[in-house]
Amino acid sequence: xxxxxxxxxxxxxxEFTAHQRKIPAVRGIDLTILPGQxxxxxxxxxxxxxxTSLSILRLLPPNVSNLRGSIKFNDHDLLQLxxxxxxxxxxxxISMIFQEPAKYLNxxxxxxxxxxxAIRYHMGYSEKAARERVCELFEKVGLSDPxxxxxxxxxxxxxxxxxxxxxxxxxxxxxxxxxADEPTTSLDVGVQRQIIHLLLDLQRSSNMAILxxxxxxxxxxxxxxxxxxxxxxxxxxxxxxxxLFSSPLHPYTRLLLAxxxxxxxxxxxxxxxxxxxxxxxxxxxxxAFHPRCPLxxxxxxxxxxxxxxxxxxxxxxCFFPGKEFGSLL
Amino acid sequence: xxxxLRVENLTKIFPGSGxxxxxxxxxxxxxxxxxxEGExxxxxxxxxxxxxxLARCILFLDPPTAGKVYYGNLCLNTVPWYxxxxxRSRMQIIFQDPNSALNPRxxxxxxxxxxxxxxxxxxxxxxxxxxxxxxxxxIPxxxxxxxxxxxxxxxxxxxxxxxxxxxxxxxxxxxxxxxxxxxxxxxxxxxxLMDLKKEFNLTYxxxxxxxxLIAYLSTKIGVLKGGQLVEVGKxxxVLSHPLHPYTRFLLExxxxxxxxxQPLKTYTKETV
Ligand SMILES: Nc1ncnc2c1ncn2[C@@H]1O[C@H](COP(=O)(O)OP(=O)(O)OP(=O)(O)O)[C@@H](O)[C@H]1O
Ligand SMILES: Nc1ncnc2c1ncn2[C@@H]1O[C@H](COP(=O)(O)OP(=O)(O)O)[C@@H](O)[C@H]1O
Ligand code: SF4
Ligand SMILES: [Mg+2]
Ligand SMILES: [Mg+2]
Numbered sequence: 226x227x228x229x230x231x232x233x234x235x236x237x238x239x240e241f242t243a244h245q246r247k248i249p250a251v252r253g254i255d256l257t258i259l260p261g262q263x264x265x266x267x268x269x270x271x272x273x274x275x276x277t278s279l280s281i282l283r284l285l286p287p288n289v290s291n292l293r294g295s296i297k298f299n300d301h302d303l304l305q306l307x308x309x310x311x312x313x314x315x316x317x318x319i320s321m322i323f324q325e326p327a328k329y330l331n332x333x334x335x336x337x338x339x340x341x342x343a344i345r346y347h348m349g350y351s352e353k354a355a356r357e358r359v360c361e362l363f364e365k366v367g368l369s370d371p372x373x374x375x376x377x378x379x380x381x382x383x384x385x386x387x388x389x390x391x392x393x394x395x396x397x398x399x400x401x402x403x404x405a406d407e408p409t410t411s412l413d414v415g416v417q418r419q420i421i422h423l424l425l426d427l428q429r430s431s432n433m434a435i436l437x438x439x440x441x442x443x444x445x446x447x448x449x450x451x452x453x454x455x456x457x458x459x460x461x462x463x464x465x466x467x468x469l470f471s472s473p474l475h476p477y478t479r480l481l482l483a484x485x486x487x488x489x490x491x492x493x494x495x496x497x498x499x500x501x502x503x504x505x506x507x508x509x510x511x512x513a514f515h516p517r518c519p520l521x522x523x524x525x526x527x528x529x530x531x532x533x534x535x536x537x538x539x540x541x542x543c544f545f546p547g548k549e550f551g552s553l554l
Numbered sequence: 555x556x557x558x559l560r561v562e563n564l565t566k567i568f569p570g571s572g573x574x575x576x577x578x579x580x581x582x583x584x585x586x587x588x589x590x591e592g593e594x595x596x597x598x599x600x601x602x603x604x605x606x607x608l609a610r611c612i613l614f615l616d617p618p619t620a621g622k623v624y625y626g627n628l629c630l631n632t633v634p635w636y637x638x639x640x641x642r643s644r645m646q647i648i649f650q651d652p653n654s655a656l657n658p659r660x661x662x663x664x665x666x667x668x669x670x671x672x673x674x675x676x677x678x679x680x681x682x683x684x685x686x687x688x689x690x691x692x693i694p695x696x697x698x699x700x701x702x703x704x705x706x707x708x709x710x711x712x713x714x715x716x717x718x719x720x721x722x723x724x725x726x727x728x729x730x731x732x733x734x735x736x737x738x739x740x741x742x743x744x745x746x747l748m749d750l751k752k753e754f755n756l757t758y759x760x761x762x763x764x765x766x767l768i769a770y771l772s773t774k775i776g777v778l779k780g781g782q783l784v785e786v787g788k789x790x791x792v793l794s795h796p797l798h799p800y801t802r803f804l805l806e807x808x809x810x811x812x813x814x815x816q817p818l819k820t821y822t823k824e825t826v
Contacts, residue, residue, distance in 0.1 A: 269736035413600040414807050421809065440737055443811035466817075477738075484741040486770035487812040488793055494748075495770075497741030501706040517738075 230297075231434050232258040232281070232402060237294035239276050239285065247290065248505050250276040252458035254294075255532060260401065261432040263425070265445040265466075268455030269502050274438045277455075278404045280304075281436075282321060283311050298402070317347040320395040324407040326387040330379040337363075337375025340394045347398045362393040366423055385416035389423070396427055403427075406438045421448055442485065446470060451538070454478050457503050457513035460532055464539040474535060474546040476518050512543070520545050555590035557626075558725055558757050559612065562586050564621035566604075566611050566781075581607040583781040585621070589774070594751070594758045596772025596789065598765050598804065604781040605761045609727045612759070613645055614638075625725075643669070643721035650730035652710035656702040662688075662713055663698045669720050687716040690753075691746060708739035712746065719750065727759045732767075744771065765804045766812060769793055777801050 239251040251273040258264045268274050279285050281296055283303060296303040298319065303311070323329055331339055340362065341355040350358060356375075363371035366389040379387060388408055395403055405424065409417040425448055428435055439445060445452055446466065453463040454475065462475040473479045483496035500517040503509060512530050515521040524544055532542040566582040581604045589595045599605050610616040612623055614630055623630040625645065633641065649655055656665055663684060670680045685695050691712040702710055711731060718726060728747070732740040748771065751758060762768050768775060775792040777785040777800065785798040796802045808815040 269738060411601075414804065414809070417809055418807070441809075442737075443807075443809045443813070446811055447809050447813070447817045481738055484738060485811050486741070486744065486764075486767045488766070488769035489812065490770055491789075495741035495745055497745055498738040499742070501708055501739065502736055 229260060230257055231260045231262075231299065232256075232436075233295075233297040234277075234281070235295045235297070237277065237280060237296060238291065239273075239280055239289060240291035241286070241288050242290035243288055246506055249508070250458055250505055251280070254455075254458075254460045256453055256460060256463075258402065258434050258436060261428060261434055263428055263435045263437060263448055263450045265437045265439065265449035265452045266455060267439060267442065267445055267452060269440055271502060271505065272455040273458040273505075274455055275406055278321065278406055278436065278438060281404060282315055282319060283308075284315075313347070316343055316395075316400075317398040318400055319402045319404065320398070320400045321404040321406065322388065322391045322395050322408045324410050326384075326391040326408075327379060329391065330387060332379050335376050335378055336382070336390045340390070340397055343394050344397050358397065359393070362397055363390075365427075366390075366393045366396075367419065368393070383416075385412055385420065388412065388416075388420055392420075392423065392427075396431075396433070399431060400433060402434045402436065404436045404438070407440075409444065410439070410441070417444070424448070442482070454481075457508055458505060459513065459542065460540075461514070461542045462540065463532070468539055472547070474539070474541040475543050476520050476545075476550075477514050479550075480519075519550050520548055555592070557588045557624075558591045558593075559759075560588040560624040561612065562622045562624070564608070564611060564623065565619050566607055566616070567619045581781050582611065582618070585783045587776055587783060587786050589757060589759060591757055592755060593773045594760050594771055595774045595776065596768035597759060597761045597776045597778060598763065598768045599778030600763055603778045605763075605778055606729055607781075608778070609647060609729045609759070609761060612727065613642070613647055615647070639672075643673070644723050645725045645727070646718040646721060646723040647727040647729065648711075648714055648718055648731050650733050652707050652714055652734065653702075655714050656710060658702050661699050661701055662693070665702075665713065666717055666720055669717065673721070683720060687720055688713075690719070690750065691716045692742075706739075708735050708743060711735060711743055715743075715746065715750070719754070722754075723756065725757045725759075727761070729761045730763070731760075733762065733764070765807070766810055777804070 234254060234256040236253050236255065237251055238253045241248040241250055254277065266274050266277065281303065292304065337359050340359045344350050344355045344358055359375060360371045363374050368374040368386060368389050382390065409420050412420065421444060424435060427433055437449065449466045451463065451465050452469045453460045456477055462469070462473065462478050473482055480496055480498045484498060486495055498517055503513055509516050511527050512525040515525040518525065530542045530544050532540050534540050535546060564582055564585040568579045568581055585608065597605055597608065611618040666684050666687065667680055670683055675683065684698060688695050688698060693709060693712050705713065732743050735743065750756060760771060772789045775787065775789050776783050777798065779800050785792060785796065785801045792801060796805055806815065807813060
């Protein structure tokens with residue numbers, strides 16, 4: 226294994242059409258995930274994170290008007306596979322957990338039955354074997370008394386327990402990639418911690434790669450191997466965690482990190498970023514960050530900065546990476 | 555320092571009714587604290603701990619089941635209904651979701667004007683005040699005739715803050731005022747709230763589930779857990795010598811961005 230690539234997204238672009246308007250939600254992104262890697266995709270709401278993950282699973286809504294690029298998974302381009310092959314891959318090779326597990330669990334089916342169905346569909350297990358497997362999975366995700374949990378309905382679980390059931394279902398067929406779209410956003414601190422630890426355990430024990438989508442930089446700092454930052458449909462910076470936090474290069478990343486309040490900043494003014502996150506329907510020309518950027522020059526208003534390699538593993542899309550803000554702020 | 559708000563043995567019980575909550579819920583259990591003039595009382599707690607219920611009970615938007623609330627020397631439990639209108643303008647509240655707080659059919663001007671008409675302002679006074687308020691919260695005056703859907707979440711929250719300010723309040727309860735906003739926008743709103751506090755000598759109760767934020771801005775901190783105020787004290791004290799295990803648990807959250815706890819994984823060549 227080692228340096229082999231698990232998932233390679235190249236120049237992925239997704240455009241929707243709604244009310245006769247074009248919405249370029251994802252605008253040409255490159256992203257590579259290695260086997261067993263915890264890759265965090267970070268961005269504010271509307272940046273295109275969910276659209277990216279739905280593209281990988283080929284679960285995009287029907288109003289896509291333009292889809293470009295390739296998504297290679299173990300050397301197959303997911304965008305070219307037939308729906309039938311894709312259906313076998315989903316839940317088996319690549320699976321997903323979401324922010325609101327309640328929405329994806331069938332309220333009228335017992336938790337155990339739902340997970341059993343997934344296993345039987347993909348692995349062709351007998352009822353008895355599937356039952357044993359579910360029991361084992363529930364134990365693994367930390368549902369105490371798995372036998373009892375199997376016979377419960379989703380509404381009888383707390384938010385954290387529902388997320389555990391979702392995780393059990395997602396890992397039931399030993400996927401090599403788990404996509405987690407803000408799975409802990411609505412959970413309490415303690416439960417968040419448990420879920421992150423559970424995911425890290427699974428990642429390590431079965432060499433499962435995780436694409437973790439979030440806007441929470443605390444979780445990312447704790448758990449990620451590699452971080453990609455998304456802004457207005459593009460990846461603007463990508464680096465190993467420690468590199469990104471110790472030497473961020475893109476002005477957006479740098480300002481974002483400086484904006485987080487803390488006890489140490491008591492009595493000082495927070496950094497903040499002027500302006501607002503742009504709407505994909507009317508993006509500024511050139512670098513989409515230029516109206517908010519203290520370093521913006523004429524060049525930035527006219528040209529789109531490409532995502533270029535600065536050093537091994539560190540890429541940044543800015544004409545002036547790492548330039549001092551100086552007296553500009 | 556003079557106490558501006560005092561809460562004594564406040565309890566709130568929601569009667570058990572309906573299908574979801576079959577049993578009575580004790581949302582607040584015997585809460586006492588006081589807020590001095592000019593302070594920022596930071597109230598931190600997890601979802602369901604009773605933060606919003608406490609905010610609503612303090613302002614009698616929902617009457618407490620037991621206990622007393624004093625605003626200065628005035629006991630709010632005994633205020634007759636006809637005095638509430640004036641009092642409400644002095645004590646404002648701002649909620650988490652900027653989308654539901656503005657009437658979608660009213661332009662910014664109309665939203666801000668309503669309260670000013672109630673205060674008896676003339677047309678000219680209203681226009682001047684609105685211009686000044688928008689300037690203070692950083693919304694260009696030429697957008698005054700736009701409607702809420704034409705603004706981003708952060709801009710809406712600024713308009714809501716302007717509307718609260720238009721009543722010349724002394725005291726504002728902020729219930730998760732930035733939780734629905736993008737990280738890059740939050741700092742701007744927090745800076746704005748800090749500036750306004752200084753300029754108008756305001757007192758805040760600032761509610762959040764985010765201890766880093768509470769630790770950044772509070773002068774006094776209260777920790778709510780399951781309807782009980784498990785810790786309350788001066789911010790520096792609570793942060794450096796937390797007494798309750800739950801406060802310590804929150805302060806030691808490894809998932810906090812500023813956690814001193816070593817992140818679980820560090821970069822090795824193989825992981826990239
Ligand atoms: N109108 C109501 N009827 C019955 N129970 C209620 C009502 N309002 C709140 N509760 C209950 O009171 C408790 C405290 O709720 P509250 O909304 O104050 O929590 P909170 O700390 O503001 O949470 P969040 O962080 O999710 O906003 C919860 O158990 C809640 O379910
Ligand atoms: N089916 C759709 N039709 C039109 N626009 C969409 C659709 N799905 C997503 N979008 C838009 O694409 C952009 C990116 O969305 P999304 O990927 O969900 O963002 P996030 O980073 O918050 O997950 C947003 O502006 C969103 O409104
Ligand atoms: S390209 Fe220009 S506008 Fe964009 S982030 Fe870099 S300096 Fe700022
Ligand atoms: Mg999303
Ligand atoms: Mg609340």
